[in-house]
Amino acid sequence: MRKIIHVDMDCFYAAVEMRDFPELRGKPIAVGGRSDRRGVISTCNYEARQFGVRSAMASAYALRLCPDLILVPGRMDVYKQASAQIRQVFERYTDLIEPLSLDEAYLDVTDCQLHRGSATLIAEAIRQEIFEVTGLTASAGIAPVKFLAKIASDLNKPNGQFVITPEMIPEFVKSLPLIKIPGVGKVTASKLEQMGLLTCEDVQNYNHETLIQRFGKFGHVLIERAQGIDPRALSTHRERKSVGVETTLAKDIHTLEQCKAVMPQLIQELGARVTRSAKSRPIHKQVVKLKFDDFKQTTIEHRSDEVSVNLFYQLLEQAMDRREGRGIRLLGVSVGLASASNSPQQISAPTPQLDLGF
Template sequence: MRKIIHIDMDCYFAAIEMRDFPELRGKPIAVGGRSDRRGVISTCSYEARQFGVRSAMSSYHALQLCPQLILVPGRMDVYKFVSGQIREIFHRYTDLVEPLSLDEAYLDVTDSTEHKGSATLIANAIRDEIFAVTGLTASAGVAPIKFLAKIASDLNKPNGQYVITPNQISDFVKDLPLSKIPGVGKVTSQKLADIGLTTCFDVQQYPKAKLIEAFGKFGHVLIERSQGIDNRQISPHRVRKSVGVETTLAKDIFTLEQCHQVLPQLIQELSARVQRSAKDRIVNKQVVKLKFNDFKQTTIEQRSDEISVNVFYQLLEQALLRAEGRGIRLIGVSIGLADMTAANNNEADANLTQLDLAF
């Protein structure tokens, strides 16, 4: 059994804004774009959440739920700087740190000698140190496996922690709603509910072959998680699997010609991002994403061993067929990256050159 800690900062972006601008404290605030420009909420204070405001919600909708909501523009440079401070604290306790985002990470403290090797005390110490250095609060989950540590960090928010010991795993997962398992979203939850599965105990009683037939590879994951099994190790050097960019449009668009006016800039931004963060990686697919004005979205992808501008245009045309009269509010393009690195930088540079020459 390992000793895994999942640290999750409390309403991170909003908390930094309230720290730096005390007049915002205690008020419903959200970090996001302006409502008249189709902005989207990045995160919000707990006061805003009481009105139903949530991350990824449109700013317009958020203001309908909470008319007194204060919209604050993001300051990504500040958020990244503070994230660096927090990661420095993590590494004082272990080198086995797996960042998930600016405000969230797994830590394996199995071999740590700090606080007599107690993961519970280490989590407390990390949270105290984060507050002392940054003035921000964090919540923590402690468990022998990753997915339970992540679930636990959400059970005593904000500014708290929850511990699941090895001998508590069986009882804990038995009554655990399947919707709490990372990777089980609304669509999957509904499909599971349609066949009578709502808790991990339900999955334990369900024929494994039927579950795998219905959900494929993810069926295996559900079976393991429902039994309290997660053999994934902490990955200090996570390998990027994709690179993408997207834009939320100021107004809905409806035609292929209008989409064509947006696509070149997106591809150019993607090219720059690939050169910065994935220059030595091999491409294995291209993807186009559309979000419609009813907030439903679709993606079309094609396997590819090099980046082709023409493929993005073809995928866009295919994706637009699924609009069925709905307006387009967001367009995104991305590439998938193979697990292995390119044989040499020249091969990767050749792919990038092909993309750059399209402009």
């Protein structure tokens, strides 16, 4: 039986800003882009969340919900520095660390002998040490399996922890809403609800063959999770699966020609990112993404063994066919990366000359 801890920093970016600028404490703040430039909220503190402000929300809408909201521009270099300090704390307790982002990670402390080998006490010590080193608070979930540890870390926020012992699992998962299971998004949850499935107990009592026929491989996963089963070990080496770049436009655009005018800069920046972080990795697909003025989005992708600038423009045209009269607020391009190899891959094709259209 493993001992897994999921550590999740409390409103990380916003917490760093309040630490470094004490005058922000007690006020609703959000880290994100300016509202007059179509900015988006990266994270916000708990005072802002009381007004309904949430991550990924448009800054302009967040300000309507909370007129006194203080928008703070992000300082990624500072956040990365704090994240590195937190990682050093983790490494004092275990080598088995699976980072999920700058502010959260799984830790397998099964073989850690500190604090009498108690995962509960280890989590408390980690959270205390993080606070002493960084001045930031963290929450933690402790469980025998990954997905339950992640769920548990959200149950006593902020600056708290929750333990799910092996004996608690059968009763805990019975009433667990399926939407809480990682991998069950809004679309899947809606499909499950249409089948009368809202909780893990509903799945336990449902015909498993029907679930597998309907959801394929994920049907198997859902059946396991509904019983509190998660055999996954920590993935301590995470390989980048894609590289992309996108831009939120200052004003909506409406024509293919306007979109084409944005593409050269995006493709150039994508090429630089591939060269920096994935130059030895072959690609296997190219992707164009559009987000419309109603915040719905579409992506078009095509298999490709080498980056073609012309293919990006072809995918853009296909994506524009789905516009249905809506304005475009965001445009992005990306490449999917295959497994690591020694074959260098980079964007070297010349950017075509374009009729800018305006």
